[in-house]
Amino acid sequence: MLLSLAMRFILPILLLTPCLLSAQSAAPVIVIEQTRKVDVAVSPIAGTEGPLATRVLEEDLKRSGACRVVEPTAAAFTLSGTLTPSGIAGKASPRTGGAPLVESSFSGDARRAAHQFADAFIEALTGTPGFASSRITFASASAGKNRKKEIYISDIDGANARQLTQDGALGYGPKFSPDGSKIAYSSDKSGYRDTYVIDLNTKKRTCVAQFPGQNTGAAFSPNGSTLALSLSKFGNPEICTIPSTGGEPTRLTNARGTDCSPTWSPDGTKIVYVSDERGSPGLYILPATGGTPEKLNTESSYTTEPDWSPDGKKIAYSITSGGGQIGVYDMESKKARIVSRGSGLESPSWTKNSRHLVCSQNGTLVLLDSMTGEAIKIPNNLSKNTEPNTTR
Amino acid sequence: MKYTYLTLLVLLAILTGCSNDAKKGDGAAFGDSSDSISDTALPERSGNPDTADYETLKSETVLFAYDSFTIEAKERPKLDKLANYLSNNSSTKIVIAGHTDSRGTPQYNLALSEKRANAVRQYLIGLGANGSNISTVGYGEDRPASEGENDSAWNQNRRASPGILR
Numbered sequence A: 001m002l003l004s005l006a007m008r009f010i011l012p013i014l015l016l017t018p019c020l021l022s023a024q025s026a027a028p029v030i031v032i033e034q035t036r037k038v039d040v041a042v043s044p045i046a047g048t049e050g051p052l053a054t055r056v057l058e059e060d061l062k063r064s065g066a067c068r069v070v071e072p073t074a075a076a077f078t079l080s081g082t083l084t085p086s087g088i089a090g091k092a093s094p095r096t097g098g099a100p101l102v103e104s105s106f107s108g109d110a111r112r113a114a115h116q117f118a119d120a121f122i123e124a125l126t127g128t129p130g131f132a133s134s135r136i137t138f139a140s141a142s143a144g145k146n147r148k149k150e151i152y153i154s155d156i157d158g159a160n161a162r163q164l165t166q167d168g169a170l171g172y173g174p175k176f177s178p179d180g181s182k183i184a185y186s187s188d189k190s191g192y193r194d195t196y197v198i199d200l201n202t203k204k205r206t207c208v209a210q211f212p213g214q215n216t217g218a219a220f221s222p223n224g225s226t227l228a229l230s231l232s233k234f235g236n237p238e239i240c241t242i243p244s245t246g247g248e249p250t251r252l253t254n255a256r257g258t259d260c261s262p263t264w265s266p267d268g269t270k271i272v273y274v275s276d277e278r279g280s281p282g283l284y285i286l287p288a289t290g291g292t293p294e295k296l297n298t299e300s301s302y303t304t305e306p307d308w309s310p311d312g313k314k315i316a317y318s319i320t321s322g323g324g325q326i327g328v329y330d331m332e333s334k335k336a337r338i339v340s341r342g343s344g345l346e347s348p349s350w351t352k353n354s355r356h357l358v359c360s361q362n363g364t365l366v367l368l369d370s371m372t373g374e375a376i377k378i379p380n381n382l383s384k385n386t387e388p389n390t391t392r
Numbered sequence B: 001m002k003y004t005y006l007t008l009l010v011l012l013a014i015l016t017g018c019s020n021d022a023k024k025g026d027g028a029a030f031g032d033s034s035d036s037i038s039d040t041a042l043p044e045r046s047g048n049p050d051t052a053d054y055e056t057l058k059s060e061t062v063l064f065a066y067d068s069f070t071i072e073a074k075e076r077p078k079l080d081k082l083a084n085y086l087s088n089n090s091s092t093k094i095v096i097a098g099h100t101d102s103r104g105t106p107q108y109n110l111a112l113s114e115k116r117a118n119a120v121r122q123y124l125i126g127l128g129a130n131g132s133n134i135s136t137v138g139y140g141e142d143r144p145a146s147e148g149e150n151d152s153a154w155n156q157n158r159r160a161s162p163g164i165l166r
Helices: A002-009 A050-063 A110-126 B002-019 B073-088 B106-126 B151-157
Strands: A010-014 A035-042 A067-069 A077-084 A087-094 A102-107 A135-141 A149-155 A171-176 A182-187 A194-199 A204-209 A215-220 A226-231 A238-243 A259-264 A270-275 A282-287 A303-308 A314-319 A325-330 A335-338 A345-350 A356-361 A364-369 A375-378 A385-390 B094-098 B134-138 B159-164
Touching: A035 A050, A050 A067, A050 A077, A050 A110, A077 A110, A087 A110, A102 A110, A135 A171, A135 A182, A149 A171, A149 A182, A171 A215, A171 B106, A182 A215, A194 A215, A204 A215, A204 A226, A215 A259, A215 B106, A226 A259, A226 A270, A238 A259, A259 A303, A259 B106, A270 A303, A270 B106, A282 A303, A303 A345, A303 B106, A314 A345, A325 A345, A345 A364, A356 A375, A356 A385, A364 A385, A385 B106, B073 B106, B094 B106, B106 B134, B106 B159
Parallel strands: A035 A067, A035 A077, A171 A385, A345 A385, B094 B134
Antiparallel strands: A010 A035, A077 A087, A087 A102, A135 A149, A135 A385, A171 A182, A182 A194, A194 A204, A215 A226, A226 A238, A259 A270, A270 A282, A303 A314, A314 A325, A325 A335, A345 A356, A356 A364, A364 A375, B094 B159
């Protein structure tokens, strides 16, 4: 019923012709898929914070990739809300009348409540979780030869950016725990590169890996109990796992090359990582308990920074050889494609919907739609933003 | 035994050097998965690489090709000198600080810079140096020797610098 209702109002608004993107080597083709968007409208929300909540809601709906914001008369659904002491009471009504698609209370300040309203609507409409309530963590650098890089956190639309570390060192690769309550990152504040975990609730930081050499690139397992990371204590950077509270490492790789950037499959059984043991860096998958690595054929050289989609179907990665593009490897078809336009893109991190990716582009954070290739800026007033990671 | 390895290394270096110039592993001494030398674990940490003296041994800074951790033949005399210095100063602890140029992605550059430092350390051990006196650190692309975005700057930035730990 809801589906047929939604389908009637769906308008194909993007009919982009598939286009070729030139890249070095035998690069795969970028496929700009036809996307359909549902026309929606937002009734102005009354009250002091009303205009803010209205604007945030509209921006979230546009950013979702599933909606086009139009005049109420043309909308398939109209979202309306009332500010309450605890947040927003929101409702999404179909133009045809009948039961609202969403009717619920969303708590938090106007901004947060609007994000949750947007997510509830998008999930009801598409069956896929929205990401408007997600947050991002990233590193931002100062200028010059002796630059410092500190770790920051913000909302996924760039609002509420705040500095988490004041290490006066080079902070790298912040990554959220699955529940978003912790961030693992590496820093050389001791003089050597160690891995730390910040607990966002208690504001406490713990050093979880300080073995000889480099301890970096830590990623939480889906159940949060384990970190996969790159350790060089053996005399060579290798992929290892350790308990997420610290402890003895289990070594997973034993190669002559540079092994780094491990990330987990959403079921926790596999790890995808970067190795340059066969020349320029490429992507390899291995069982999370160890075993024989298998190389992914992405048809691009110099691929790094893999990130496994929350639905388990895709792996996104950076392609340096093409001047900085984002590729996506489909696990089922075993085919790779370039999903970005322009250059200077790196460090993709999937959002909850397994469609959008937060990336950095020449020091600016962007939200990339892997279906359309469109990238929009995530504004903040910080410079040299790198290695974004999203809550899932 | 050591000489057998060295001969093998030289042979491999010549063979692969001719056939595959641009790719990593062109020296074959490091980075080729077919060779059988095992890495030597890093020593417990000592000193602070951040405050090490990188001036005294500055002329022994080893330069690398793009995306490579191979010690090129032209760089090897520097490591002979460094090994010599270490043998004359057997209680001195040093750190090898690896670096990359600004191209490439952050984590890989960190790991590659560490790998460059590891490759230099391993080479020094091959020359008879005491591995327990040699630590490593990788700074990725964030401690450039030159700030430019051109070949000349990149060439200077892809390096491994020996520092004396104080």
